[in-house]
Amino acid sequence: MGRTIRKVVLTNLILLAGSITYQCKEDLSLDQIPFVYVEEIINLNNFEYNKLNLVGGFVYIEAGVRGIIIYRQSVDRYLAFERNCTYRPNDECALVEVDESTLYMIDPCCSSTFDFDGYPTGGPAEFPLRQYTTFQDQNLLIITSEFN
Secondary structure, three states: HHHHHHHHHHHHHHHHHHHHHHHHOOOHHHEEEEEEEEEEEEEEOOHHHHHHHHOOEEEEOOOOOOOOOEEEEEEEHHHHEEEEEEEEEEEOEEEEEEEOOOOOOEEOOOOEEEEEOOOOOEEEOOOOOOOOEEEOOOOOEEEEEOOO
C-alpha cells in the first residue's frame, strides 16, 4: 500500500509542476510596443491628404512603429494613432486599420476593435492604441511623439 501512496503523491507533484510551468508561460499579450521618435509634418492642402478635409476622414502615413492613422475628429481636432495593435504587438499581423464601415478601427488578425479615441471596444486587446500628439499650424499638421 505504501507504493501506491508514493505513486499518487509523485503523480500529483508532476501534475502540480506542469501546472506551475504552464501558468508561468510568457504572456505575449502584454508585450510592449517599442517607442520610436515621431515628428511628421504634412501639408493638409496636398491631394494625398484630401480625405482629412472632412470630419470623420482618415489617412494612413508611414511613420511610427507600423504606421499611423490620422483621423479628423472635428473641425479643429486631428488625432493620430499608432497602427501597431496593443494585443500581441510583436505578431507580424498586429496591424490596426479603419474598418470599411468607418465607424471604428480593427486589427483583423486578433479581431480587436477600437473607438476613435483609441480605446478597445471588443476582442482581446485591453490597452488603448498609442496616441501621438497633433497640432495644426495653418495648413500644416504636425504629428509628434514628443509630448506622449
